[in-house]
Structure formats: C-alpha cells, structure tokens
Amino acid sequence: xxxDFNFNVKKERPEEIYQNIFDYYTEQTILQYATxxxxxxxxxxxxxxxxxxxxxxxxNYIILDAGSGPGFTSIFLKTLGYKNVVALDxxxxxxxxxxLKDVNPILADMCFLPFRSHIFDAVISISALQWIYRDINNKxxxxxxxxxxxxxxxxxxxxxxxxxxxxxxxxTIMENIGKIIVKNTDFDGNFIIxxxxxxxxxxxxxxxxxx
Ligand SMILES: C[S@@+](CC[C@H](N)C(=O)[O-])C[C@H]1O[C@@H](n2cnc3c(N)ncnc32)[C@H](O)[C@@H]1O
Numbered sequence: 640x641x642x643d644f645n646f647n648v649k650k651e652r653p654e655e656i657y658q659n660i661f662d663y664y665t666e667q668t669i670l671q672y673a674t675x676x677x678x679x680x681x682x683x684x685x686x687x688x689x690x691x692x693x694x695x696x697x698x699n700y701i702i703l704d705a706g707s708g709p710g711f712t713s714i715f716l717k718t719l720g721y722k723n724v725v726a727l728d729x730x731x732x733x734x735x736x737x738x739l740k741d742v743n744p745i746l747a748d749m750c751f752l753p754f755r756s757h758i759f760d761a762v763i764s765i766s767a768l769q770w771i772y773r774d775i776n777n778k779x780x781x782x783x784x785x786x787x788x789x790x791x792x793x794x795x796x797x798x799x800x801x802x803x804x805x806x807x808x809x810x811t812i813m814e815n816i817g818k819i820i821v822k823n824t825d826f827d828g829n830f831i832i833x834x835x836x837x838x839x840x841x842x843x844x845x846x847x848x849x850x
Contacts, residue, residue, distance in 0.1 A: 660730070702721055704727065705727055705762055708766075725745060725759075727747050728746065764802075767803075788820055792826060801849075
C-alpha cells in the first residue's frame with residue numbers, strides 16, 4: 640500500500656516530548672485547546688471525512704467518540720443529527736469545559752473500555768492514537784494498542800466499523816500499527832491517506848471493519 644509514499648515529521652510533538660500525557664495536558668493547555676476556534680474547525684472537518692470513510696452512517700447509530708477531548712467531534716455529531724453519541728476521554732478536565740450532557744461523557748481509558756460487548760454501531764477516534772502508540776521500541780505501547788483495538792472490537796456490533804484518524808511521526812510507526820493489528824486482532828482494515836505528499840494537509844485514517 641502506498642509504496643511510493645514516505646514521511647518523517649522532524650518537529651518534536653508533545654506526544655514525543657512528554658512520557659506522561661497528564662504532564663502535557665495541564666489546565667492551561669486544555670483550555671488553550673478547547674477554546675481554539677481553528678482547532679474546532681479542523682476537528683469538525685476531520686469528523687466529516689471520518690463519516691465519509693465510515694460510509695452510510697445512520698442518524699440512529701450509537702457512536703463512540705474515543706479520546707473526545709473537549710467534545711468537538713461529539714458535539715458536532717449531535718448537531719449533524721446523530722442521536723446517540725458517547726464522548727469518552729482519559730482526562731477529566733477535558734470533559735468539564737463544555738456542557739456535554741447530551742453526548743454522555745465518560746471518563747475512561749480507551750485502551751480499557753468500560754462497556755459491554757456489541758453496543759456501538761461505529762467508533763470514531765480523532766487525533767488521539769498518536770498518544771497511545773508512538774515508539775516502536777516500547778513494548779508496553781504494543782500492549783496498549785492491542786488492548787485498544789480489541790476493546791473497540793468488543794464494543795462494536797458485528798459488521799460495524801471504527802475509523803481512527805491520527806498523526807504518526809513516520810511511516811514505520813504507521814506500518815507497525817498495521818502489523819500489530821493484523822497479528823493480534825480480528826479486524827479487517829486499511830489505511831486511507833489524504834494528501835500523502837503534502838505534510839501540512841496530510842491526514843491519515845485507519846479504517847477497521849468487524850466481521
Ligand atoms: C489532540 S486531543 C484530540 C481531542 C479530540 N478528539 C478532538 O478531536 O478535538 C487528544 C485526546 O486524546 C485523549 N487520549 C489520549 N490517550 C487516551 C486514552 N488512552 N484514553 C482516552 N483518551 C485518550 C487525550 O486526553 C486528549 O483529549
């Protein structure tokens with residue numbers, strides 16, 4: 640797949656600098672993120688693309704927004720008419736900024752989802768996976784990734800899909816994620832890369848289909 644395509648982001652991003660996500664997401668960075676109009680706009684645009692990739696979503700779908708942050712995606716899904724949205728994040732302060740009562744906020748780790756099997760019609764995760772898997776030499780990240788993917792698999796109804804948009808640092812990390820999923824889970828799937836050769840516009844999505 641995409642054999643002629645390569646990338647390596649030189650700039651160090653927060654997920655490479657901070658071992659512990661709680662050290663980066665302080666009151667100040669959380670507020671900065673949540674009140675950024677441009678960030679909201681970008682995340683909504685990515686959400687629209689995720690819906691397009693999921694293909695034929697229905698307004699009565701039960702959708703999990705995994706790693707919801709302040710809820711840009713969840714709230715946007717609601718305004719688009721999706722009736723049943725669940726916003727889930729690891730950091731409680733993210734879930735307190737906006738009124739999220741209509742999107743059922745849940746404080747939890749997306750690698751250990753607190754749900755019964757076969758609940759969701761779709762999982763959408765925007766810009767969160769790079770916090771979970773970012774170092775090919777750290778085997779605990781392999782385990783977290785496997786837990787996350789298997790949690791998604793378990794929470795999804797049969798024949799349903801997850802779409803995960805993320806920002807891997809390089810192609811090796813992206814491909815490793817693909818290999819770990821193929822080896823350790825029952826999902827079928829593929830990467831979808833928009834604007835592969837334009838670093839500013841590049842968006843990477845992982846589409847996972849449950850049998
Ligand atoms: C860059 S923000 C994106 C937030 C949101 N998806 C958006 O589009 O605005 C990354 C989010 O992923 C969340 N996150 C990272 N690891 C997580 C985990 N293991 N479980 C749940 N949320 C996680 C962070 O707390 C943060 O809110």
